[in-house]
Amino acid sequence: MLRFIARRGAMLVATLLVASFAIYGALYLAPGSPIAALTGGRTVPPEVMAQLEARYHLNEPFLTRYWIWLTSALHGDLGESIPLHEQVSTLIAQRIGVTISLVLLTSVIIIVVGVGLGIVGALGRGTVDTGVLFASTVSAALPAFAAAVLLQFVFGVMLGWFPVLGTGDGFVDGLRHLTLPALALAATSVALVTRVTRTAVREELGREHVQTAISRGLPWSGVVQRHVLRNAAIPITTVVGITIASLIALAAIVETAFGLNGLGAYLVQAAQNKDFAVVQGISLVLVFAFVITNVVIDIAYALLDPRVTLGSRAQ
Amino acid sequence: MSSLLEVRDLTVQLKMDAGPREVITGTSLDIGEGEAMGLVGESGSGKSMTAKAIARLLPDGATVTGSVTFDGTDVLALSGDALLKHRAQVAVVFQDPRAHINPVRRISDFMTESLRILDDVPKAEAVRKAAAALDEVGIDDPGKRLKQFPHELSGGMLQRVMIATALLSEPRLLLADECTTALDVTTQAEVMAILDDLRRDRGLSMLFITHDLELAGAVCDRTCVMYAGQIVETSAASRLHEDPLHPYSAALVQARPDISSTAERLVAIPGRPVSAFEAPSGCRFAPRCPHSLDSCRSTDQVLTDLDGGVVRCGRATDLRGNLLDGAHV
Numbered sequence: 317m318l319r320f321i322a323r324r325g326a327m328l329v330a331t332l333l334v335a336s337f338a339i340y341g342a343l344y345l346a347p348g349s350p351i352a353a354l355t356g357g358r359t360v361p362p363e364v365m366a367q368l369e370a371r372y373h374l375n376e377p378f379l380t381r382y383w384i385w386l387t388s389a390l391h392g393d394l395g396e397s398i399p400l401h402e403q404v405s406t407l408i409a410q411r412i413g414v415t416i417s418l419v420l421l422t423s424v425i426i427i428v429v430g431v432g433l434g435i436v437g438a439l440g441r442g443t444v445d446t447g448v449l450f451a452s453t454v455s456a457a458l459p460a461f462a463a464a465v466l467l468q469f470v471f472g473v474m475l476g477w478f479p480v481l482g483t484g485d486g487f488v489d490g491l492r493h494l495t496l497p498a499l500a501l502a503a504t505s506v507a508l509v510t511r512v513t514r515t516a517v518r519e520e521l522g523r524e525h526v527q528t529a530i531s532r533g534l535p536w537s538g539v540v541q542r543h544v545l546r547n548a549a550i551p552i553t554t555v556v557g558i559t560i561a562s563l564i565a566l567a568a569i570v571e572t573a574f575g576l577n578g579l580g581a582y583l584v585q586a587a588q589n590k591d592f593a594v595v596q597g598i599s600l601v602l603v604f605a606f607v608i609t610n611v612v613i614d615i616a617y618a619l620l621d622p623r624v625t626l627g628s629r630a631q
Numbered sequence: 632m633s634s635l636l637e638v639r640d641l642t643v644q645l646k647m648d649a650g651p652r653e654v655i656t657g658t659s660l661d662i663g664e665g666e667a668m669g670l671v672g673e674s675g676s677g678k679s680m681t682a683k684a685i686a687r688l689l690p691d692g693a694t695v696t697g698s699v700t701f702d703g704t705d706v707l708a709l710s711g712d713a714l715l716k717h718r719a720q721v722a723v724v725f726q727d728p729r730a731h732i733n734p735v736r737r738i739s740d741f742m743t744e745s746l747r748i749l750d751d752v753p754k755a756e757a758v759r760k761a762a763a764a765l766d767e768v769g770i771d772d773p774g775k776r777l778k779q780f781p782h783e784l785s786g787g788m789l790q791r792v793m794i795a796t797a798l799l800s801e802p803r804l805l806l807a808d809e810c811t812t813a814l815d816v817t818t819q820a821e822v823m824a825i826l827d828d829l830r831r832d833r834g835l836s837m838l839f840i841t842h843d844l845e846l847a848g849a850v851c852d853r854t855c856v857m858y859a860g861q862i863v864e865t866s867a868a869s870r871l872h873e874d875p876l877h878p879y880s881a882a883l884v885q886a887r888p889d890i891s892s893t894a895e896r897l898v899a900i901p902g903r904p905v906s907a908f909e910a911p912s913g914c915r916f917a918p919r920c921p922h923s924l925d926s927c928r929s930t931d932q933v934l935t936d937l938d939g940g941v942v943r944c945g946r947a948t949d950l951r952g953n954l955l956d957g958a959h960v
Contacts, residue, residue, distance in 0.1 A: 524727065524730040524731045525732055525733040525734070527688065527731070528723070528725060528731045529744075530718070531686055531721075531722075531723040532718065532719065532745045532749075532800065533716060533717070533719030533745065533749060533800075534715070534744065534748055534749070535715060542744070546733075546736075547733065547735055550735070621735055622735055622780045622782075623735075
């Protein structure tokens with residue numbers, strides 16, 4: 317266990333390093349400059365320009381700029397946003413709550429609805445199963461941005477049940493504001509989780525060891541709970557974990573569509589403004605969350621399946 | 632000897648994509664209290680399906696006619712709790728213990744599951760019983776084994792766990808479905824000896840399914856031979872491989888390599904085994920039978936009594952005593 321965590325820790329550092337370099341490089345190569353975003357396209361006197369460039373190290377070679385950023389980041393200083401003149405860490409702290417809440421709520425929806433429907437579809441036959449398959453097909457065909465517009469129109473504008481924009485204040489109001497975005501974000505993933513759950517449960521139902529349990533005269537509910545669902549939980553956990561990890565990046569679209577002041581929406585905005593430090597900071601937070609989620613999946617997997625040992629070379 | 636199990640004219644059709652497929656045709660057999668009955672035949676002959684019908688484990692959509700009576704109860708009519716109770720009384724030892732034991736649960740959980748859930752035995756007592764049962768099947772250090780997972784045990788050990796578990800629930804009938812086929816030869820002998828001993832100690836009835844006539848002869852009182860979903864012969868198990876009445880039984884005996892002499896070529900039964908739904912009319916074995924006449928193919932054969940056994944062959948009396956000659960020349 318300790319060796320596993322140590323190795324995962326080293327992998328996390330390596331991943332962050334590679335990701336930060338790739339993102340820094342991509343931004344450097346992209347057209348436009350942060351000064352242009354800062355001045356709004358107006359011409360500025362050359363001496364002011366030179367002063368700005370020196371202040372933000374914009375005239376240094378690429379590798380030097382990356383090195384300067386990296387060393388200060390290692391000291392906990394993620395730099396300063398050029399257009400906003402604020403610490404990146406402060407900017408992230410202001411927005412991370414919204415994104416975390418959104419991803420958490422979406423995860424709950426995916427687990428409850430996706431796994432629930434999958435089990436119902438696998439255990440129920442005929443009409444119930446067909447209904448689940450139909451619903452999951454429709455939901456799978458809805459990309460987050462389309463789901464966002466549809467949900468806003470139906471539940472926000474026509475029915476007026478939920479607010480369409482903004483974050484709201486307090487827990488209950490915040491939850492109301494997050495409901496539609498979370499549903500939009502969950503749509504595609506729910507379908508995937510439903511399908512995988514349904515297949516996993518069906519597969520376990522046909523297993524020999526389930527037949528053994530039936531042959532011993534155990535009641536059906538016990539067989540399903542102790543053998544079918546227990547074993548199906550292994551593939552289901554994997555797919556739920558991967559899905560949740562991918563939500564972290566997908567959240568950007570939904571945050572933008574619902575005007576939520578979250579990390580994803582801000583990442584898009586910062587990239588457009590060539591705000592290097594902010595893009596870099598948010599990206600690292602996202603990569604960090606992604607890697608941590610994956611470690612949690614691996615640990616859960618090993619806990620669920622005794623045949624898997626943590627830290628085996630095969631991983 | 633009173634009959635514990637009576638199967639009468641059992642016919643089973645399974646629901647397949649291509650329509651209903653018959654797998655057992657008009658099978659009848661009796662197993663007495665404490666009796667061991669062998670059920671022998673090639674793959675697809677309907678042996679396992681017969682066992683499944685007895686334990687009510689047939690797949691969804693199977694159509695069953697005829698009757699199965701266990702200790703005076705009509706098994707085919709059971710439902711709900713009565714069905715669960717019936718299954719608990721009929722223990723099954725399956726062929727492949729590795730597939731038939733849940734890989735993610737500990738041995739103790741597998742062994743004590745039905746005691747705890749069905750009989751409300753407290754956990755500590757159930758575990759103690761399980762340890763004693765493991766000891767009985769010759770597994771050392773039961774305490775350690777109980778804490779392990781199935782993948783940490785060998786196949787032979789797992790099958791012994793399976794047998795110990797089956798006996799824990801104090802069943803009245805044991806269905807052993809090719810329970811040694813997946814094991815290597817030395818382990819096979821050990822497992823077989825344990826199963827045979829424990830069964831005799833407890834006076835337990837058993838239906839022993841195998842494709843090995845000689846093995847059936849060693850552990851069973853009587854043996855049924857099945858071909859294409861029908862029983863073709865029932866005889867005293869000890870007699871069957873010396874004096875088979877049906878040409879198919881004789882062919883099975885001859886197909887077993889004789890270790891006392893070097894054969895030029897191993898004897899195989901010509902043709903391939905068929906299932907009930909693809910069997911020809913008339914005698915189902917006729918196309919593969921070296922003794923068949925035109926009349927065999929045109930008339931359905933019925934089971935007739937012959938010298939203490941029953942056989943489904945019109946020529947049984949003519950052929951008696953000559954069936955094994957070919958191999959011993």
